[in-house]
Amino acid sequence: MNAFTGTSVESYKQRYINRGRLLISCPDQQGIVASVSKFLYDHGANIIESNQYSTNPSGGTFFIRIEFEMEELAERKATLEKEFRPIASVFNMEWKFTRVSELKRTAVFVSKELHCLLELLWEWQSGELMCDLALVISNHEEARSVVESFGIPFYYLPASKDIREEVEKKQLAMLQKEEIDVIILARYMQILTPNFVRAHPYQIINIHHSFLPAFVGAKPYHRAYERGVKLIGATSHYVTDDLDEGPIIEQDIERVDHRNQAEDLKKIGRSIERRVLNNAVKWHLEDRVIVHENRTIVFN
Amino acid sequence: MNAFTGTSVESYKQRYINRGRLLISCPDQQGIVASVSKFLYDHGANIIESNQYSTNPSGGTFFIRIEFEMEELAERKATLEKEFRPIASVFNMEWKFTRVSELKRTAVFVSKELHCLLELLWEWQSGELMCDLALVISNHEEARSVVESFGIPFYYLPASKDIREEVEKKQLAMLQKEEIDVIILARYMQILTPNFVRAHPYQIINIHHSFLPAFVGAKPYHRAYERGVKLIGATSHYVTDDLDEGPIIEQDIERVDHRNQAEDLKKIGRSIERRVLNNAVKWHLEDRVIVHENRTIVFN
Amino acid sequence: MNAFTGTSVESYKQRYINRGRLLISCPDQQGIVASVSKFLYDHGANIIESNQYSTNPSGGTFFIRIEFEMEELAERKATLEKEFRPIASVFNMEWKFTRVSELKRTAVFVSKELHCLLELLWEWQSGELMCDLALVISNHEEARSVVESFGIPFYYLPASKDIREEVEKKQLAMLQKEEIDVIILARYMQILTPNFVRAHPYQIINIHHSFLPAFVGAKPYHRAYERGVKLIGATSHYVTDDLDEGPIIEQDIERVDHRNQAEDLKKIGRSIERRVLNNAVKWHLEDRVIVHENRTIVFN
Amino acid sequence: MNAFTGTSVESYKQRYINRGRLLISCPDQQGIVASVSKFLYDHGANIIESNQYSTNPSGGTFFIRIEFEMEELAERKATLEKEFRPIASVFNMEWKFTRVSELKRTAVFVSKELHCLLELLWEWQSGELMCDLALVISNHEEARSVVESFGIPFYYLPASKDIREEVEKKQLAMLQKEEIDVIILARYMQILTPNFVRAHPYQIINIHHSFLPAFVGAKPYHRAYERGVKLIGATSHYVTDDLDEGPIIEQDIERVDHRNQAEDLKKIGRSIERRVLNNAVKWHLEDRVIVHENRTIVFN
Known part of the structure; x- marks a missing residue:
């Protein structure tokens, strides 16, 4: 037995079982935040943390990272991704959803x-x-x-x-x-x-x-x-x-x-x-x- | 004449003539960002910087500060405020719009x-x-x-x-x-x-x-x-x-x-x-x- | 066997076998450094590092820490201390010699x-x-x-x-x-x-x-x-x-x-x-x- | 008249009228500090601050900076320098005395x-x-x-x-x-x-x-x-x-x-x-x- 090994990994995964992250980068233009936040709201996501940055609000690149809680995230992730695709397409986004409990x-x-x-x-x-x-x-x-x-x-x-x-x-x-x-x-x-x-x-x-x-x-x-x-x-x-x-x-x-x-x-x-x-x-x-x-x- | 006095104040006000800020605090709940960002988008605002924080996403207090550019901001500010009131009311917001060029x-x-x-x-x-x-x-x-x-x-x-x-x-x-x-x-x-x-x-x-x-x-x-x-x-x-x-x-x-x-x-x-x-x-x-x-x- | 245990302590003690420290505090007055440095010189000590401080050069308290090398320090330490006592007495010093290789x-x-x-x-x-x-x-x-x-x-x-x-x-x-x-x-x-x-x-x-x-x-x-x-x-x-x-x-x-x-x-x-x-x-x-x-x- | 000009320079010069500095660099060897501190003691100098460093106590270069108070420093500086020369010569020193009140x-x-x-x-x-x-x-x-x-x-x-x-x-x-x-x-x-x-x-x-x-x-x-x-x-x-x-x-x-x-x-x-x-x-x-x-x- 070792003093170090413990249950911290498992308890962490359990604690954040419904925690997801959405990362997006795309050409900056008006309406991105409105569309993305509406999408998350419509899917019942509760935004925990949100950070954004634009290299230049007139024609630069826009980046956003949103951390959110959503019931049954694991089960719903595939649907979420599928339904996000049209928005991503409109704004020409590179994007990914990740689940916090899927450790790297x-x-x-x-x-x-x-x-x-x-x-x-x-x-x-x-x-x-x-x-x-x-x-x-x-x-x-x-x-x-x-x-x-x-x-x-x-x-x-x-x-x-x-x-x-x-x-x-x-x-x-x-x-x-x-x-x-x-x-x-x-x-x-x-x-x-x-x-x-x-x-x-x-x-x-x-x-x-x-x-x-x-x-x-x-x-x-x-x-x-x-x-x-x-x-x-x-x-x-x-x-x-x-x-x-x-x-x-x-x-x-x-x-x-x-x-x-x-x-x-x-x-x-x-x-x-x-x-x-x-x-x-x-x-x-x-x-x-x-x-x-x-x-x-x-x-x- | 003094080495210090210059035109920095005037040039600053001119440069940021259409720059506004929206500050909000309210009880945290889903849909705030979606509503606010839709409002700004509908009014043609270009978001320059956005910061938010929640003391507790389940029932805490939510704060957001948005800096944006909007054509003819000075002329449109009163209308903007009037049209924002219904949203503010729904979410029980304390809020204010400020114009960057109105120096304190x-x-x-x-x-x-x-x-x-x-x-x-x-x-x-x-x-x-x-x-x-x-x-x-x-x-x-x-x-x-x-x-x-x-x-x-x-x-x-x-x-x-x-x-x-x-x-x-x-x-x-x-x-x-x-x-x-x-x-x-x-x-x-x-x-x-x-x-x-x-x-x-x-x-x-x-x-x-x-x-x-x-x-x-x-x-x-x-x-x-x-x-x-x-x-x-x-x-x-x-x-x-x-x-x-x-x-x-x-x-x-x-x-x-x-x-x-x-x-x-x-x-x-x-x-x-x-x-x-x-x-x-x-x-x-x-x-x-x-x-x-x-x-x-x-x-x- | 453990990855950590090693010979660092023993090699350190060997390396610093002749390294000593002299710590002194006493009422500040002229001649302290002259006397102490003459004493160390007369005993063949090579000063490696010396730091001093006085709370007030006119009547305050003087502190000095000298690190030195001296051949056969372990064997000579008792003699060194005995011969230092008269100087310590003149200046009313609190003092101690320590050997670096005598680990605390x-x-x-x-x-x-x-x-x-x-x-x-x-x-x-x-x-x-x-x-x-x-x-x-x-x-x-x-x-x-x-x-x-x-x-x-x-x-x-x-x-x-x-x-x-x-x-x-x-x-x-x-x-x-x-x-x-x-x-x-x-x-x-x-x-x-x-x-x-x-x-x-x-x-x-x-x-x-x-x-x-x-x-x-x-x-x-x-x-x-x-x-x-x-x-x-x-x-x-x-x-x-x-x-x-x-x-x-x-x-x-x-x-x-x-x-x-x-x-x-x-x-x-x-x-x-x-x-x-x-x-x-x-x-x-x-x-x-x-x-x-x-x-x-x-x-x- | 200007808010800035004042008597700070003059009062500083007066306050430090008897404050001197001795800077030395020379090949490191035993006895340097003993000789220098004896010299200062014999001339009635009160050491205020002393810093030293050696690149290598066995054969490196030794540096010392001593700040001291001495009665009638201005009048005695030339004598001091003359009488220091023999010591400087023995240890092959580069050195200088400066007076704090002689501003650069x-x-x-x-x-x-x-x-x-x-x-x-x-x-x-x-x-x-x-x-x-x-x-x-x-x-x-x-x-x-x-x-x-x-x-x-x-x-x-x-x-x-x-x-x-x-x-x-x-x-x-x-x-x-x-x-x-x-x-x-x-x-x-x-x-x-x-x-x-x-x-x-x-x-x-x-x-x-x-x-x-x-x-x-x-x-x-x-x-x-x-x-x-x-x-x-x-x-x-x-x-x-x-x-x-x-x-x-x-x-x-x-x-x-x-x-x-x-x-x-x-x-x-x-x-x-x-x-x-x-x-x-x-x-x-x-x-x-x-x-x-x-x-x-x-x-x-």
Whole structure:
């Protein structure tokens, strides 16, 4: 028995059994909110939270995220979707309904440094990060015992530049078999091929250990030390084909000073990385993050 | 001639001539958003920004703030209000339409310390704080030259405990004559009587030099020093009859350490007070602050 | 075997085998630094870090903390102390030499909420919090499995108002037997008697879940919600006989807004509590905190 | 007459008439502090504040800044310097004594945006930035009236790429004639030639409107918007021949989100720029900043 495992996932799913989310993006024009809110009202939905944003009310793109309660949501979802299609068509919408209790299937990739993984595990077990934490994959054995102590399957898959494609093939097969929706790179330290990235568009969340776009690439803390910055930071972003150039979800910083050597920056950085990745993952799991022109809209 | 005076107020009013705001609070129930958004759509309004909040979607209070563009808003406002009344009645709404270009008539009360006043003046002249800055009242002469250099009328009205009621009578008369909507206490350092406060409900904004509810009352920086806190702060709140107990609009803090004497805390505190008051005033002027059960909802 | 346990404690002790600290407080007067630095120089000490502070250079109290390297420190420490006594006498000093590799014997008291304990355990195993983590005492069983998974003895001692003195007797006996120097109340949620506190002057570190002196006492997050604050915080302080009035070591805050219910404040507060307590403990373990007139001097 | 001008400069000089500072850097070795503190003690100096730092206690570079009180400092300074030379020679020191009441002669360069200049003027008049504010130079007329209202000479010198050398010649002549020690580029927006920079090594302080090294070069706010960062910042640094690559003195940031357009970032950035430049200038004026290998040691 483990102190961590509990009933938080099940009680969460039960509590939010009738909670749904509607996400829409479309060309901005008059009447969108009127139509959507009438639709929800006609179907007996009770709006819990609503956020909207327009890049430009005259001819830009409009985004809305609505969280609502509806009786027998699971049973009625298909009908709801079918009946929403005409409205979506009129306004040329991209849209999706999701059910909060259908947790996202999540995989964590990790290497030797465990601080980000540990933060995710703790927040997960305490009910803050709601997802089906399906598996952890690592190119090292360091994380095994802690991951397994949470009752989560751990897979050791050696990785390196030379065997990248072969390893990714195995990884992709595992992700597909496990029906993974979200991949969290919790300091995985391996570059992914375009092929891998393309298979999971805006579903791979990375933590970079600098306030991007400063210190793109390797060894950011050493370079931060060399440059003599007075702040260090971390950035969580979606992975795209351009290394460290994907849409930024969250960033934060801490103050440092002349007494901090590169090693100190690494230590201080750990706590920034932990909370930045944790926030980004949380918002993604709650469908709060929308990508638009390589930037994110975060309805938090 | 003064470097500050310019055309920012006039150009702002022109730019936002057709910009309106609708603020509503009512018991939460289904159909509110559907009805309101249909109304705005039917009247040709283009929604620019919309924020909503419910204290409890099952039977709580619902709040919404909508900013919109509408052709010939000035001419059509009376009709708009008349036609909205039936909807308001159905949902038991408290509501108001405002026009952005009808700037709020604003008075600043100040004493000897000018840092908050100066911040407001600069932000006002640079176009960040949009209001009709009608007058400054002080119980000292220190502020006169700088206020008048901005082209704003300055009134010297001595004040003290002993002559409080008499002075407030004069002040109230001036405020009424000038049709003042907002009173900013920019370190005024005088207590207002319930009579004065009642005449301007949730229209008087104060800056208190501590992170309330810590250090309610006088000499907060000295008491912060005595207590050995590691953070000092400031709080901007609406003035009510309970001293320092009104609804909080904004707070912020700065780090301090053992080397800072009480005098240092005062100096560090000035920059916190400046930005906290400035934010609170800005949000109030933009109708972003709603008071509910002695707390504020801030749609920023 | 556990992923966490490692050789970090032993390698740390080895690395700092010749590292010492000298802490002094005395009436300020000319010549203190000259005498102390001459003494260290004459004994072949290499100063690594030095911090000093005077409450008032004319007649106040002077504090200095010097970290130094000295060959064969363990063997020479007694001689060093003997030879320092004449200088200490001249300047009327309170002082102590400590060896960095003599880790402080530490006990953690915890109740049902484990976030602060987990943070301490993690920082301890990663080598950030250097101490002999001798035991964990709790009035609940929740923490047992995680504590024991780190190889640390866990003791369950039920506690409540009614049996307070009897329980404290057992606790004090255990602390004495284990030669404990530092007691960390990691959300212990029980009040200690003056008798207990007196036995460990400025050796008990508590985390209070508000930015003191705001919300002294029970249920600070609920009261913060009621008051409508825009910041919540946490405070780590030494425990004294006056509840929540002991010298503050560290404080920090996070922003909240009208959407956060009392439950949300509790969750957000957890991460503040974790880092605030962690910082306070770290500084205490490194002899960086000095208490003076119920305030702390923190040489960090 | 102006509300700002006052006696703060004169009263400051009087108050600190006997306050001196000693700044030293030298190869680290044992005995430095012992020798220096003995020297000051023998000359009757009362140490007020002392900060030291070593890049590496075994063979690195040692830095110390001591602030002290000494009777008749002005009269005795030359003797003090003469008698310190032998010690300086033994330890191979670079060093200087300064008198706090000998204020640094300061020039501000500004262009059209006045927010940084205004902050400096305000902090100067309130006694926070102690310097002889000798003149303001601008390539535009915008700042004239406000500068002159503080009683400070204002010089309009048109500048552009084409006439750079010719203009700098005039500027350098003015700076030399006025015996300027510190040049503050308060959003001057013109690149300086190596010739100009070389004439004032580590005496020119710039404010860059990004958290360097992110967004080196022009239009940082627009590029920050394009990149979709969640934080914007500002950096104050000494000007060197490498554009935006000089030693960083201070940095700070503010949070932004998807709703902020490039124009909003500029506005939010102004308040960051104001406080970052202000801090950097203050520390420089107080001799708290030391440059070492293109990084700064800031004894604050």
